[in-house]
Amino acid sequence: MTDQRHDEQQPEPPAWVSGIPAGRIFGVPLVVSPMWLILVAFAMVVIPPALRDHVAGLGDIGSVVAAFALIVVVYGAVLAHEASHVLVAKALGLRVGRVVLQLLGAQSEVLDEPRRPGDAYLIAAVGPLCSVFLAGLGAVIGAGFERHSLGWTFGWSFAYINGVVAAFNLLPGLPLDGGQILRAAIWHRTTDKTKATIAAGHVGQGLSYLIVGVALVAPQLVSSDKAFGTVYLLLLAFVVGSNASIVVARAKAGSALPRLDMRTMLRPALTVEAQLPLAEAVRRARDIGARALVIVDGHNRWSGIVSEQAVQATPVERQPWMSVSDLARPMEAGLVLSPDLTGEALMSAIQKTPASEYLVADSNGLKGVLARTDLIAALRALGVR
Numbered sequence: 001m002t003d004q005r006h007d008e009q010q011p012e013p014p015a016w017v018s019g020i021p022a023g024r025i026f027g028v029p030l031v032v033s034p035m036w037l038i039l040v041a042f043a044m045v046v047i048p049p050a051l052r053d054h055v056a057g058l059g060d061i062g063s064v065v066a067a068f069a070l071i072v073v074v075y076g077a078v079l080a081h082e083a084s085h086v087l088v089a090k091a092l093g094l095r096v097g098r099v100v101l102q103l104l105g106a107q108s109e110v111l112d113e114p115r116r117p118g119d120a121y122l123i124a125a126v127g128p129l130c131s132v133f134l135a136g137l138g139a140v141i142g143a144g145f146e147r148h149s150l151g152w153t154f155g156w157s158f159a160y161i162n163g164v165v166a167a168f169n170l171l172p173g174l175p176l177d178g179g180q181i182l183r184a185a186i187w188h189r190t191t192d193k194t195k196a197t198i199a200a201g202h203v204g205q206g207l208s209y210l211i212v213g214v215a216l217v218a219p220q221l222v223s224s225d226k227a228f229g230t231v232y233l234l235l236l237a238f239v240v241g242s243n244a245s246i247v248v249a250r251a252k253a254g255s256a257l258p259r260l261d262m263r264t265m266l267r268p269a270l271t272v273e274a275q276l277p278l279a280e281a282v283r284r285a286r287d288i289g290a291r292a293l294v295i296v297d298g299h300n301r302w303s304g305i306v307s308e309q310a311v312q313a314t315p316v317e318r319q320p321w322m323s324v325s326d327l328a329r330p331m332e333a334g335l336v337l338s339p340d341l342t343g344e345a346l347m348s349a350i351q352k353t354p355a356s357e358y359l360v361a362d363s364n365g366l367k368g369v370l371a372r373t374d375l376i377a378a379l380r381a382l383g384v385r
């Protein structure tokens with residue numbers, strides 16, 4: 001599970017990108033990644049022959065039915081693992097965005113940061129604990145049946161799969177539960193949450209290379225079918241590696257963002273009337289060193305911002321024949337920003353109303369214009385993008 005944070009203002013990605021909606025767990029939307037469906041298809045090819053080999057007297061149809069039943073039960077076990085994360089997170093007062101079912105487990109997207117390392121530790125540890133419990137349950141069931149009976153194979157397969165899920169999720173790199181535990185431990189020791197996240201994320205990136213290595217050298221660790229094991233582990237390495245990289249990038253951006261200051265990016269602006277010819281407005285702006293044009297109406301209210309890109313795209317010989325309002329975006333609430341905005345507050349204000357220019361003003365009046373290009377340059381200078 002990860003601590004991916006989501007801006008609630010952002011629209012949900014379409015279902016086919018992130019997964020297929022599959023109901024709710026304790027009120028939290030559940031989506032199933034297409035990768036899980038690929039895995040089920042693979043499993044339906046690999047498991048029936050294996051069951052036929054292990055269980056005396058199991059026919060072709062019987063082995064397919066039993067394989068399907070095993071997949072359904074394992075699906076339930078993975079859901080129970082995630083449900084335990086969700087329950088603990090909710091009990092600690094944190095919001096959970098959704099649960100995404102992927103390979104070898106799933107991700108519960110906790111929207112709020114845990115307040116204390118101890119909370120983060122509890123949320124992470126309960127999942128593997130749940131899987132260990134289910135593995136024990138499987139072992140008890142398996143032991144209750146005669147060797148090579150269906151119940152025996154079923155029980156021990158369930159025990160084995162849950163054991164693998166617990167062990168895999170305890171690997172100490174983000175986004176895995178073990179990575180969350182490592183992060184909580186570093187956070188507890190250093191009191192620096194960002195540093196802890198970046199360190200545990202780097203371990204996660206390292207793990208993905210290790211998984212690629214296992215996929216190439218010892219795929220039989222996860223499946224008796226070598227090809228299946230290799231494909232599965234490579235997919236897994238991809239999921240772990242890409243999620244770890246996202247976690248590291250977000251943590252780095254989060255630590256750099258507070259240094260993002262609107263006042264250092266402001267362009268001096270000239271206010272003009274809507275009907276002023278563009279050529280005249282550009283000349284006046286140059287004269288006073290202004291680098292942006294804001295349109296005011298007859299009541300001295302801001303009514304639009306002239307787009308720099310549109311001005312540059314207009315040939316000089318046409319500029320005397322156009323009025324500034326031809327190249328302006330009409331004013332709306334989201335285009336006016338407070339000069340006090342910094343860091344994440346500034347980023348989320350801009351994400352809410354995407355534009356090429358923003359008017360920056362407070363109760364004392366116009367302070368200037370913030371251009372998106374200047375913001376991107378500032379973010380690059382901070383190493384965020």
Ligand SMILES: [Zn+2]
Nearest residue numbers: 001127169177
């Ligand atoms: Zn987990």
